[in-house]
Amino acid sequence: MATNLPPCVISNRDPVSVLMEHGQTREVTVDFTECTRTGPAHNSRFHTAALVNGKRFAEGHGTSKKNAKKIAAELALDRLYKVASRNLKDANQIVAENVELSEEEGEQPEPLSPAQKIKAMAKGVFELAEETQMIYFCKEKVVAAFLMERNGQQTVVALGTGNRSVLYQNLKSDGTCIIQAHAEIVARRAFVRFLYNELDRFVEGEKNPIFTRSNTGKLSLVDGVKFHLYISRPPCGDASAFPTIGSKDVRSKALRKQGVLRTLVADGEGAIPTDSVLPAGHNGEERLRVMTCSDKICRWNVVGVQGALLSHIMEPIYLSSVVIGSYSGDQKEHVPRAVFGRLKTGALDEKIYNPYMVNSPSLYYPEDHDLDNYALNKSRQYSVIWTIGDEGVEVIDGIFGTKISGPTDMAYSAISKKHFFTLFHQICTKFGRRDLLGKSYLQIKDKASEYRRNQDVLYQHFVSKKLGTWCSVSENYDVDNFYL
Structure with missing residues (x-):
């Protein structure tokens, strides 16, 4: 059952082992004081304290040495979690000050470029988010973050990690399942949650909203706001x-497959073209097919990152830039094609209906000396998600598509379709859009006519350029036909 308690408290693992792992991964010392005994022999109490980096963090008392040590470790982990949560709430300010300080003290050979600042901010906030994980810590993670730029100031508003998709047998049709727990996808969903929060601020008339009313009657971003x-x-x-x-022969063969749409193979086994037959898994069980992150980002550059539901309320929101932290081999050559290059063939821009467009975000790569560690081993199936304002992260089990822990009391994820549908109903009520109430999630998506029309034009473009057919999870697995 999901809870807002720290993961180390709700797990079945020994808290002493978790605390020791915490010390190893963060390179701090973890120790316990010698256990003392008080009281009569028939009713003794044992006492010990957990020390983290030499600091006395918590004392444990129990009926045995083992019990006292376990309680001390659990209390220490709980305290570490609360400290980390406070830091995460102020993450952007903390990281921005550290970046500014490093520049002032000359730790950088020259001032950071805008792209380098985006990377520094994203990585810094992620590291603070990691501090709240404890048991789910894993260095080999794909990380994605959405940043808002306003008047030159960059703020991380959403982030996510992970590289797993739910197994077919764990799929649910009630809107609670997180189907694709890849970093870019869950970060985008965390960003959508940020947009809902900003819509509330707009309705309440709070200062410095990011939205303004456009001449179409929908909301649009105010001048100076970029993502x-x-x-x-x-x-x-x-x-x-x-x-x-x-x-040359290998290159010629590969060229024929470049640009084609692909679907992921369940449990991180790679991606195959959508026109390929997906083999059955072990024991003949069915496998889920879901589009890759390259294809979804490419789609965002036509229909926007706000999604179908919010397109009823706002005009499309496009990315101004994409910053890649690392790459291997000649991947640098393939990212532009995958992200937006496939949209430039033919006359797609002439077929897209206003206010939608074919977006070409700026693309940045790190210098060779600034490359992240690219190695990515077989990581755990957990994804970490955070939206600005949250004091803790939400943890998702990517294979089951379920929430394990998080800052909210809901049993299901705050980035699930079910929760978004709830938020959408609340926003529609506030905006007087009662015509959008009382329908299924799928009906609301289909009713987003401008969004759907441009999405169809995009899919037809892929087919006409022999790049493949879009594989829709909604159509193939009937996961959107639910009501509140």
């Missing part, structure tokens, strides 16, 4: 399918 996407490595799919190309 950027940071990804620690090239997105899965077309951007990552060709990390190295060797001989």
Whole structure:
């Protein structure tokens, strides 16, 4: 059952082991004081304290040495979690001050570029988010973050980690399942939650809203507000399918497959073209097919990152830039094609209906000396999600698509379709859009006519350029036909 308690408290793992792992991963010392005994022999009490980096963090009292040590570790982890949560709430201010300080003290050979600042902010906030994880810590993670730029100031508003998708047998049709727990996808969903929060601020008339009323009657971004996407490595799919190309024959063969739409194979086994037959899994069970992150980012550059539901309320929101933290081999050549290059063939821009467009975000890569560690081992199936304002992260089990822990009391994820549908109903009530109430999630998506029309034009473009057919989870698995 999901809870807002720290993961270390609700897990079945020994808290002493978790605390020791915490010390190892963060390179701090963890120790316990010698256990003392008080009281009569028939009713003794044992006492010990947990020390983190030499600091006395918590004392444990129990009926045995083992019990006292376990309680001390649990209390220490709980305190570490609360400290980390407070830091996460002020993450952007803390990281921005550290970045500014490093520049002032000359730790950088020259002032950071805007793209380098985006990367520094994203990585800094992620590291603070990691501090709240404890048991789910894993260095080998794909990280994605959405940043808002306003008057030159960059703020991380949403982030996510992970590289797993739900297994077919764990799929649910009630809107509670997180189907694709890849970093870019869950970060985008965390960003959508940020947009709902900003819509509330707009309705309540709070200062400095990011929205203004446009001449179409919908909301649009105020001047000076931009959004950027940071990804620690090239997105899965077309951007990552060709990390190295060797001989001329191999290159010629690979060229025929570049640009095609791809679907992920369940449990992180790669991606295959949508026109390929997906083999059954072990024991003949069915596998889920879901589009890769490369393809979804490409779609965002036509229909926007706000999604179908919010397109009823606002005009499309496009990314101003995409910053890649690392790459391998010649992946640098493939990212532009995967992210927006496939949209430039033919005359797609002439077929898209206003206010939608074919967006070409600026694309930045790190210098060779600034490359992140690219190695990505077989990581755990957990995804970490955070939206600005949250004091803690939400943890998702990517294979089951379920929430394990988080800052809210809901049993299901704050980035699930069910929760978004609830928020959408609340916003529609506040905006007087009662025509959008009382329908299923799928009916509301279909009713977003401008969004759907441009999405169809995009899908037809892919087919006409022999790049494949879009594989819709909604149509293939009937996961959107639910009501509140």
